[in-house]
Amino acid sequence: MTTRQAGRDLDTSRAHSARMYDYFLGGKDHFEVDKEAALLAAKAHPGLPVTARENRAFMHRATRVLAQEHGIRQWLDIGTGIPTEPNLHQVAQSVAGDARVVYADNDPLVLKYAERLMRSTTQGRTAYIEADVTDPDALMSAVEDSEVLDFDQPIALTLNALMHFVTDPHDPYAIVRRLLDPLPAGSALAMNHCTPDFDPETWNNVAEAYTNSGTPVQFRSHSDVRRFFDGLDLIEPGICCCHRWRGDGGEEIPDAEISLLAGVGIKR
Numbered sequence: 001m002t003t004r005q006a007g008r009d010l011d012t013s014r015a016h017s018a019r020m021y022d023y024f025l026g027g028k029d030h031f032e033v034d035k036e037a038a039l040l041a042a043k044a045h046p047g048l049p050v051t052a053r054e055n056r057a058f059m060h061r062a063t064r065v066l067a068q069e070h071g072i073r074q075w076l077d078i079g080t081g082i083p084t085e086p087n088l089h090q091v092a093q094s095v096a097g098d099a100r101v102v103y104a105d106n107d108p109l110v111l112k113y114a115e116r117l118m119r120s121t122t123q124g125r126t127a128y129i130e131a132d133v134t135d136p137d138a139l140m141s142a143v144e145d146s147e148v149l150d151f152d153q154p155i156a157l158t159l160n161a162l163m164h165f166v167t168d169p170h171d172p173y174a175i176v177r178r179l180l181d182p183l184p185a186g187s188a189l190a191m192n193h194c195t196p197d198f199d200p201e202t203w204n205n206v207a208e209a210y211t212n213s214g215t216p217v218q219f220r221s222h223s224d225v226r227r228f229f230d231g232l233d234l235i236e237p238g239i240c241c242c243h244r245w246r247g248d249g250g251e252e253i254p255d256a257e258i259s260l261l262a263g264v265g266i267k268r
Helices: 017-024 032-044 048-070 088-095 108-112 114-118 136-146 172-180 200-212 222-227
Strands: 002-004 074-078 100-105 125-130 156-160 188-194 232-234 260-267
Touching: 017 032, 017 048, 017 108, 032 048, 032 200, 048 088, 048 156, 048 188, 048 260, 074 088, 088 100, 100 114, 100 136, 108 114, 108 125, 114 125, 125 136, 136 172, 156 172, 222 260
Parallel strands: 002 125, 074 100, 074 156, 100 125, 156 188
Antiparallel strands: 188 260, 232 260
């Protein structure tokens, strides 16, 4: 169990997406600036806490599917956020006790609580690194240095509710290709991404609220989200609103309320 620490100080003068997400999930690990930014975004769309909940539920289902149906035993989870049980490694290790997970995030507050991410089974292993997805070379170097993941065996790359915070000037598609390139055949990409497709006016207002709070976002259409999976084999049901991806068919929620497209693809 290892932690790689970058040593940055907490910046409480501006909101951070991980801490806003914690607020939406009903957590307590955020600051007033995060709460204010979250409330501003929720004014544009009051259903954002539901979106956050369904994002988390998709992560649970996708992790189980990859472990149970595709034999994945390793995960690289980028944009981890503040720990919320069950964390990804707990879900994976409930299926396979020897599962290994490396978590990465760029918020020092996540680092503060990283020990929660490293309560692994004795057979498995976890690590946390502080890194930024917009510098994928440094991120992957830190992952390799952690010596937790075996790059000769399949690895699931998870990018949940992350890439809409990577705007076009950062070339998000090149970033995802760089992250996938060193992963062997049989690896996977599991991700979800906010979209304006179902309710453009509302989600454009949400984007404006985030951006005005100092957290630029870029929500993308179904075809633009599909591009992240180029060269991968999408597993059923393809790309759809995240609560419909292998959902249990329980509570019926309009797609426009969630507006989070999700998919899982396997590398050939």
